[in-house]
Amino acid sequence: MDVYVGGRVRQRRTMLGMSQEKLGEALGLTFQQVQKYERGANRIGASRLHQISEVLDAPINFFFEDISPSLTKKRGKTALAEAQAEYDHDPMAKRETLELVRSYYKIKDPKIRRRIFDLIKQLGKTLSEK
Numbered sequence: 001m002d003v004y005v006g007g008r009v010r011q012r013r014t015m016l017g018m019s020q021e022k023l024g025e026a027l028g029l030t031f032q033q034v035q036k037y038e039r040g041a042n043r044i045g046a047s048r049l050h051q052i053s054e055v056l057d058a059p060i061n062f063f064f065e066d067i068s069p070s071l072t073k074k075r076g077k078t079a080l081a082e083a084q085a086e087y088d089h090d091p092m093a094k095r096e097t098l099e100l101v102r103s104y105y106k107i108k109d110p111k112i113r114r115r116i117f118d119l120i121k122q123l124g125k126t127l128s129e130k
Contacts, residue, residue, distance in 0.1 A: 001067075003040030005049070007090075008063040010038040012056045014098040026055040 013023050020031040020038070027034070027048070036042040037052075044052065053060050091097050107113045 002043050004067055005044055005063045006038040006040040008065070009034075009044070009052055009056070011098065012058050012062065013038075014095055015102065016056060017102060018056075023052075023055060027051055 013020070020034040023029075024031045024034045033042070037044050037048075049060060049063065053063070104113065104116065107116065
């Protein structure tokens with residue numbers, strides 16, 4: 001659970017283009033502490049999660065959305081390893097994906113944005129057929 005919630009903190013922070021340093025400053029923490037939260041090495045308490053949700057302008061439930069039911073039932077090192085593996089394979093958790101989405105929405109012209117979208121979809125289809 002800690003890995004998942006930390007991953008969602010990282011995802012939201014990255015979507016906003018905020019550095020770990022900036023989030024740490026807003027929370028009165030070092031960037032190392034933010035890193036530990038995001039990796040799931042340190043558990044985020046309720047009051048800290050509330051503070052994070054305000055800084056990142058996200059409702060509390062954002063940090064628990066789409067959580068796998070299997071994560072809520074398992075405990076211990078095996079569960080931690082499984083959670084980390086699941087997170088590592090989630091394309092939405094990757095920095096590259098978040099930067100791509102953020103850059104895409106910086107394109108102001110909706111026609112150009114749509115053409116880029118269509119191009120990427122076509123490239124994905126073409127490459128998956130090979």
